[in-house]
Amino acid sequence: MKKILLPITFLLSIIILQTGCKKFLDINQDPNNAADVPVPLLLPSAESGLTFALGNTLAIDGGVWSQYWTQNPSSSQYRNLDQYSPDPGAFGNVWQNITSDAMEDLQQVIxxxxxxxxxxxxxIATLLKAYAFQLTTDCWGDIPFSEALQGEAxxxxxxxxxxxxxxxxAKMVDTAIALINPNDPNAPGSDDLIYQGDMNKWLHFANTLKLKIGLRLALKDPARAAAIVxxxxxxxxxxxGETALQNFNATGGQQNPLYGAIAGAVLNKTQNLVASATTVDFFxxxxxxxxxxxxxxIANGTFVAxxxxxxxxxxxxxxxxxxxxATGGNANDTKSASAPVKLMTDYEADFLQAEAIARGWLSGDAGAMYNEGIYRSFEAYGVAGDTGxxxxxxxxxxxxxxxxEKVGAIITQKWAAMCGNQGIEAWTEWRRTGFPSFFIVSxxxxxxxxxxxxxxxxxxSELTRNPKAPPQHNIYDKVWWATF
Incomplete structure (x- = not known):
């Protein structure tokens, strides 16, 4: 197993920024020696670019639009999200984080x-590129794909x-699977911030990602979805125990991206995000x-939303x-700095399998996988009582x-499990299925x-820079796979 060329704490202090107002260092554009950046440095830079996007803007947008969180009456930072009226400019940084910071580095790794x-x-880079492309198309709809990542060409x-x-x-995931060899002595080690070079875990990630890709099409094109699954x-x-995540800590520059944004110099620990009654009432x-x-x-030990x-x-x-x-969203609790950012979880994998079985596309016991997903969610947060x-x-x-009805139960419990830790995925699954069925209009x-x-x-910036970009859509327009 290879060791990272620089200590991981030093590397992270370079490639992770503390607030959402800045972007990751794009080491492909290093004016000093861009062409010679080695693969073991490119990979963690790419992974951190992706988890920064997931843990910062996407965590906030997904957290509000999945109705886990809402705007505090005492502050104003995210009122536009509750108004369903974000400015197009608000999406520029996260587009950059995913497409330029993460995917360009992934392409260089490849x-x-x-x-x-x-x-x-x-x-690994091919799998993460597929993950990032799915994330991007699920958020924006039509995007550059076949001609993307060609640089100045x-x-x-x-x-x-x-x-x-x-x-x-689906083809991209297949390409990655064909390359995976757990016995390859040239596999990464600590320079892989997600699985530390464990290629068996990456194979499991690949299979789960392909399952998720297939199920996204379940209502739009069932035959095609079933074939992929x-x-x-x-x-x-x-x-x-194999949740794909990146860990963070309290050291400056190595903090959870959401906490780094809300506790940083710009927001200065102003607590904008508070509990939404939609979720708290369900719990x-x-x-x-x-x-x-x-x-x-609150101070008396009760929960108020x-x-x-x-x-x-x-x-x-x-x-x-x-x-x-534990979600990274408490601006005044320094433990938020250590909350991990999760790409795909073991409980998500269980709920994906439960849905595929319920639809008749995989064999097994859908109810058992459903209960397993609930158990893994409880276990992930040290909570007892899942059986009752x-x-x-x-x-x-x-x-x-x-x-x-079965899918409704599965997706609702997936939403409950993803509270504060996979908000953007929960929002996407609601857009796909209409579950949970009790969301209210803000x-x-x-x-x-x-x-x-x-x-x-x-x-x-994309609409003005690229003449091939489509016309701007409305915030309430649906992406292609959405039928709800």
Missing amino acids: IKGRATKQLQYVA NITPKYDKQTDIYDGL GTVAEKTFIQP NKYSDPRLAAFYAP IPQGSFNTGTPGAPISVPSA YAAQTGIAFPVAGTIN QASIIGPGRFPEVFLYPI
Whole structure:
């Protein structure tokens, strides 16, 4: 196993920035010696660029639009998210983080790794590139894909249709799988910030990613979805304890990206994000002990939430529960700095399998996988009581129910498990399936009755720079795979 060329703490202090107002260092554009950046430095830079996007802007947008969090009446930073009216310019940094910072470095890993026969680096970078492309197309719809990442050879790549991109994603994962060799002595070590070069875990990640790619099409194109899912039948998915994540710590420059943003110099520990009643009411209804894992109680030990988007009618200064340190969202708890950023979790893998089984596309017991997903979520946050929780009326898996009822239970529990830790994925699954079915329109919405955010707006910089960019869509327009 190779060792990283620089101590990991030193590397992270270079490639991770503390606030969302700045971007990661793009080491491909280093004016001193860009062409000679070695693969073992490119990989952690790419991984950190991706987790920065997931843990910062996407965590905030996903957290609000999944109705885990809402704007504090005592502050104002994220009111536009509750109003469903973000400025297109607000999406520029996260577009840059994913497409330029992360994916350009991943592409360099692939190019240089092939040239130097560091094929496990190539496999990891190819998987993360597929993950990043799926993340980008799920957020924005049509994006550059077939002509993307060509550098100065093509600075105005065409925008591909999402339906075509999904074909390419499945093929990209297959390419990576063909390269994975756990016995390759040239695999990375600590320079892989996610799995530390464990290629068996990356293989499980690959199978799970392909399962997720297939299921995204389940309602739009069931035959195509079933075919993709069928290719991973009998494969091993992310196992218990194999959650794909990047860890952080309290050292400056190495903090959780969300905490770095909300506790940094710009926001200066102003607590904008508070508990949404949509989620807290659901947890309370079923006496869900994860409530204390995902939210901090007020002074008397109780949990208080406000309706989504009620910042204009709430009382400034009134006590409201805030996200827990485990989510990275508590601006005044330094433990937030150490919250990990999660790409795919073991409980997500269980819920994906449960859905595929419920649809008849994988063999197995959908109810057992559903319960396993609940258990893994409880376990991840050190919470007991999953068995009694899962046996309750309204939570117990509807064994005799319709496919839609089974999927509804699965996605609702996936949403509960992702509270504060995979918000952007929870929002995407709601857009795909309509579950949970109890979301309310934000009280602050200004986009019309019955409308929700359905897609990110293209950054202004992209619309003005690339003449091949499509016209700007509305925030309530749906992406191609969305049928709900």
